[in-house]
Amino acid sequence: MKFLRDILDKVKPNFEKDGKLHFLHSTFDAIETFMFVPNHTTKRGAxxxxxxxxxxxMFIVIIALVPCLLFGMWNVGALHYAAQNIDSTLLENMLYGAMKVVPIIVVSYLTGLGIEFAFCQVNGHPVNEGFLVSGMLIPLIVPADIPLWMVIVATAFAVIIGKEVFGGTGMNILNPALTARVFLYIAYPVEMAGEIWVSGIKEGLVDAASGATALGVLGGKDLEAASNYSVNVMDAFMGFIPGSIGETSVLMCLIGAAILIVTGIGSWRIMLATVIGALGMGLILNAVGGNPYYDLPAYQHLLIGGFAFGAVFMATDPVSAAHTTTGKWIYGILIGVLTVLIRVFNPAYPEGIMFAILFMNVMAPLVDNYVVKANIKRRLNRVKA
Amino acid sequence: MSKVIKIKKGKDIQLVGVAQKTTSARTVSSSFAIKPTDFKNLVPKMVVKAGEEVKAGDVLFHDKTNPDVKFTAPVSGEVAEVVRGERRAIQEVRILADSDIKYKSFEVPSALNAENVKALLLDSGLWAFMVQRPFGSIADPSVAPKAIHVSCFDSAPLGVDYNYTLANEGDAFAKGLEALKALTEGTVHLNVHEKANNASLFTHASGVQINSFSGSHPSGLVGVQIHHIDPINKGDVVWTINPQHVVFIGRLLQTGKLNLSQQVAVAGSDVKNPQYIETIVGVNVEAITTDNVTNDNARYISGNVLTGSNVGSKGYLGYFDHMMSIIPEGNEYEFMGWLFPSYPRPTISNSLPISKFLKKSFVVNTNPHGEERAFVMTGEYEKVLPMDVMPVQLLKSILAQDLEAMENLGIYEVIEEDLALCEFVCTSKIDVQKILSDGLDLMAEEG
Known part of the structure; x- marks a missing residue:
């Protein structure tokens, strides 16, 4: 380690104020602090x-994402081969999946970090770690066959419009990864909707019908298909279903949730509240009844689509979520309720959770505002008492 | 004793080097100093000049805006130097002490009332120990406080054990309480810990309201206690004083002399023999630490590690402090330290399981273990602040200089030390106490 430190110390002057490479100082700083916790000491206060x-x-969030990532890679391969009736081994599935997924991850990180570094450089800020997570989230919520240029455009949009214009990590209103996803969804509706969820459809290798998702069928125009449809609960829970790369397996999301909750990094309140909200709304719709989507057992809303992934990894982003404890409950419950509402009442948008979370991202400051007002009111009431 | 107020949030930080309950009577130091910088927003006006002889109790300087508030010499001797800093602001008034202290004698009134106690405390300089809430500045003698609070236990890391240091001061403490009772028509609150404060001088105090607390740090902070007993609203003024300083008042009433001798804890992992030392307010750090510090690269903190000030090995003990915390500096690179910490460090985060669940005391250094970032994580500060105050929102209102929001969010209820644990736990390494301090200054100026 001494050897590494010596190299860093040797090149460091180049990046300092009057050095030749000063224009790269944020980049150097990011690399240096990644390898070595700085030798600074506290100056004031504690x-x-x-x-x-x-x-x-941020690193712990990435660890929590690893099960979803690995399973997602395997699932991309497994579905691809299964749709062609080809027997495949675990290794083959993984290989095919990795071939599809790794380039997306690389492109997402290169684009996002490149832009972040550039912004930090210009603004003279240190590079914030936030994108380490966003850069991993983006590949997990896109279909495996997405063209790489779309990943670049979406990531750039998310980082610039979703985050940097507000002042970088900590200042953003919307979750950057979801911003990227919604951007894709709205900017390229043809490529992002319909039966695209199994890798290989475009090349004609795979029959399009095999790429149907529960959300697609239930929300689709074909009512007969919808009423005959039943969710294979076990497959949906395990994740052996078509969908975006990392979001299909509820089990893997639960492992991620466990990591986040045990380490205290992710808010269990938000996760639980989101589940309560979705279950509650699902039960209300069950009680009303009337069409196949109304009658979908409430708990199955938790299993299909990106619900689990969204509730665990997206809704809990501390920056864009509600900041107050009470606010987190309200925020989570509303996400759950809205997710189910959008799914059932708005068939044009099969996936409700991303809109629900983005909408609540925007509403979170308002929720917090009321919680803060309640605190202020308690304080003022004390005087009267 | 009535019901116990349970403090559920917070954290006791266990550090290596707790002061043993032994006291070494060190030879009296030759150098003492009173530092105007120890007092919030004080503009001092010198009364003596360098070279003059003073007795213990003679006025050194007074508050420029309120000349009644005087600051007196803790020992007798020669005023050696008036150290000035930027813009000639007075930093230290140093005294070269006599080996035998000569005391100025004060006339002690036979029957105590608010006026004569106030006058005596102002004349003797003891008034400066009376801290006012809001803002944590020296109490304004012209205001009648709603109550006076004395926190009788120190829950901070390596904190002083008043059961031990004040064990033989029972009479002086009781006498001091008499003075406090005379000072206010409100209640005098004695806030004790249900387990830690078993000494009879606390449990048998009479004429005061004894409030019992349980739980970990910051339960010993008087601001937290006030919040749970009788919170400060807009317009309220509450005074607080430390039990050691109550003893000083008691001694003055008993003897007519300003006797500021106290036991100072010299603690921390870099101290060879952590224990208490009998000395006097304003003592030179060198005198109480020589030959007892094992590390050349140590930080000398007057006060505790969360709120104290870095005075250096040649500095002077702060006016309000009765402990020195000496811990290693953390000015070393740590390879991948954010991922694989190379030594255990105190934390409230479960993401550092080894450190979190290790049941032992830590050797802690001054490395912040990361760089400063914008606010990202939420719900952290709330875990260690047992008050119905929203710390992050309050800090943001200060950053936005929104006076109305600051007031609404409870800035009158807190001073820097109350949020020190928030600063300790902060993932983004934000200087919480500095921000709050700026906010309090702004509020005091505008309000």
Missing amino acids: HIRDGIDLKRT
Whole structure:
């Protein structure tokens, strides 16, 4: 390690104020602090500080995403071969999946980090760790066959419009990864809708019908198909179904949720509240009844589509979620309710969770505002009492 | 004793180097200093000049805006130097102490009432120990406080054990409480810990309201206690004073002399023999730490590690402090330290399981373990602030300089130390106490 430190110390002057490479100082700083926790000491206030920092926090979220990622890769391959009636081994599935997924991840990180570094450079900020997570989330919520140029455009849009224009990580209103997803959905509706969910359809390798998702069928125009449709609960839970790369397996999302909750990085309140909201709304619709989507057992809303992934990884983004404890409950419950509402009442948008979360991202400051007002009111009431 | 107020949030930070319950009577230091910078927003006006002889209790300087508030010499001797800093602001008034302290004698009134106690405390300089809420500045003698609070336990890391240091001061403490009772028509609150404060001087105090607390740090902070007993609303003024300083008042009433001798804890992982030292307010740090510090690269903190000030090995103990915390500096690179911490460090985060669940005391250094970032994580500060105050929202209102929001969100109820644990736990390494301090200054100026 001494050897690495020596190299860094040797090149460091080039990046300092009057160095030749000063225009890359944010980049150097990011790399240096990644490898070595700086030798700074506290200057004022508390002389000692907790061991946790933002790098570790973000890294734990990435760890939590790994099960979804690995399963997603396997599933891309498995569905691809299954649709062609080809027997495939675990390794083959993984290989095919990796071939599809790794380029998306690389492109997402290169685009996002490139833009982040550039912004930090210009603004003279240190590079924030936020994109480490966004850069992993984006590949997990797109279909495996997405053209790479779309990933670039969407990521660039998300980072610039979703985050940097507000001042970078910590200041953004919308979740950047979801911003990218919704951008794709709205900008390229043809490519992002319909039966695209199994890799290989475009090349004609796979029959389009095999790419149907539960959301697509239930929300589709063909009522007969919808009423005859039943969700294969086990497959939906395990994730052996078509969908975006990382979101199909509820089980993997639960493993991720466990990691986030045990380490205290993700808010269990938001996750639980989202589930309560969706279940509650589902039960209300069950009680009303009338069409196949109304009658879909409430718990199955939790299993299909991107619900689990959204509730665990997207809704809990601390920056764009509600900040207050009470606010988190309200925010989560409303996400759950809205997800089901959008799914059932708005067939034009089969996936409700991303809109529900983005909508609540926008509403979160308002929710917080009321929670803060309640606190203020308690304080003022004390005087009267 | 009535019901116990349970403090459920917070954290006790266990550090290596707790002061043993032994006291070494060190030879009296030759150098003492009173630092105007220890007092919030004080503009001092010198009364003595360098070279003059003073007795313990003679006025050194007074508050420029309120000349009644005087600051007196803790020892007798020669005023050696008036150290000035930027824009000639007075930093330290140093005194070269006599080996035998000569005391100025004060006339002690036979029957105590608000006026004569106030006058005596102002004349003797003891008034400066009386801290006012809101803002944490020296109490304004012209205002009648709603109550006076004394927190009798120190829950901060390596904190002083008043059961031990004040064990033989029972009479002086009781006498001091008499003075406090005379000072206010409101209640005098003695806030004790249900387990830690078993000494009879606390449990048998009479004429005061004894409030019992349980739970971990920050239960010992007087601001947290006030919040649970009788919170500060807009327009309220509450005074707070430390039990050691109550003893000083008691001694003055008993003897007519300003006797500021106290036991100072010298603690921390870099201290060879952590224990208490008998000395006097304003003592030179060198005098109480020589030959007892094992590390050349140590930070000398007057006060505790969360709120104290870095005074250096040649500095002077702060006016309000009775402990020195000496811990290693953390000015070293740590390879991949954010991922694989190379040594255990205190934390409230479950993401550092080894550190979190290790049942032992930590050797802690001054490395912040990460760089400063914008607010990202939420719900962290709330875990360690047992008050119905929304810390992040309050800090943001301060950053936005929104006076109305600051007031509404409870800035009158807190001073820097109350949010020190928030600063400790912050993932984004934000200087919480600095922000709050700026907010309090702004509020005091405008309000």
